[in-house]
Amino acid sequence: MTSAIAAFPLRLVDGCGLEPRYRDVLRPGATLVDHRGYARRLPRWFYEVHSWEQARDTYLAPHFAVSEFIHTDVRETPALRVFPRYVPCAITLLALALERLREEVGTYVYVGANGGYCSPLHSRIGGASPHCWGTAANIYRVGDTYLDNQDDIARYAIIAQQTLPTVWTRPLGPELAKTDDHLHLDLGYVISEPREAVGISNDVRLAGDPL
Numbered sequence: 001m002t003s004a005i006a007a008f009p010l011r012l013v014d015g016c017g018l019e020p021r022y023r024d025v026l027r028p029g030a031t032l033v034d035h036r037g038y039a040r041r042l043p044r045w046f047y048e049v050h051s052w053e054q055a056r057d058t059y060l061a062p063h064f065a066v067s068e069f070i071h072t073d074v075r076e077t078p079a080l081r082v083f084p085r086y087v088p089c090a091i092t093l094l095a096l097a098l099e100r101l102r103e104e105v106g107t108y109v110y111v112g113a114n115g116g117y118c119s120p121l122h123s124r125i126g127g128a129s130p131h132c133w134g135t136a137a138n139i140y141r142v143g144d145t146y147l148d149n150q151d152d153i154a155r156y157a158i159i160a161q162q163t164l165p166t167v168w169t170r171p172l173g174p175e176l177a178k179t180d181d182h183l184h185l186d187l188g189y190v191i192s193e194p195r196e197a198v199g200i201s202n203d204v205r206l207a208g209d210p211l
């Protein structure tokens with residue numbers, strides 16, 4: 001006997017179609033500049049989370065619920081500190097990456113407050129941070145080990161790099177843009193456009209054979 005698979009519960013939304021108070025902070029499709037001066041386009045498609053209960057009950061990977069990625073405080077802009085909340089669709093890929101890392105280390109992987117998705121207006125965001133793409137995580141603890149020293153951060157950064165070959169981890173150090181109290185890892189400026197998302201062209205001449 002086969003059991004039915006429940007539909008993914010989060011509503012897919014076009015950020016460009018949201019009310020101005022959300023558009024102004026999510027800035028769908030707008031451009032941010034990274035620390036090297038390169039333009040990076042922000043995501044346009046988001047999942048809508050209507051309550052904390054839904055965030056807690058919606059798993060993106062076996063051990064990572066949506067709630068892991070939306071712990072923010074007063075540093076986040078007010079419109080995104082109440083529900084509904086919005087997360088870029090690529091957050092599902094981050095959850096899979098963290099699940100793979102968790103499998104490798106064989107224990108819990110904890111994402112810190114303000115360490116998952118952050119809007120471009122979050123006070124800690126300066127320019128194009130992959131946190132605004134939903135593809136970055138600040139890990140402050142692995143199992144019983146707190147990543148509050150360079151030795152432990154470096155140890156888990158190496159494991160992350162070996163496990164996720166294209167991952168980027170923030171360099172160690174006390175200076176700005178470095179880290180000495182958590183492990184930052186990210187997948188880069190990944191944009192996820194689910195099949196249900198309406199694309200920008202409906203020109204059938206561009207349609208090829210389905211693969």
Ligand SMILES: [Zn+2]
Nearest residue numbers: 136137138184
């Ligand atoms: Zn970070």
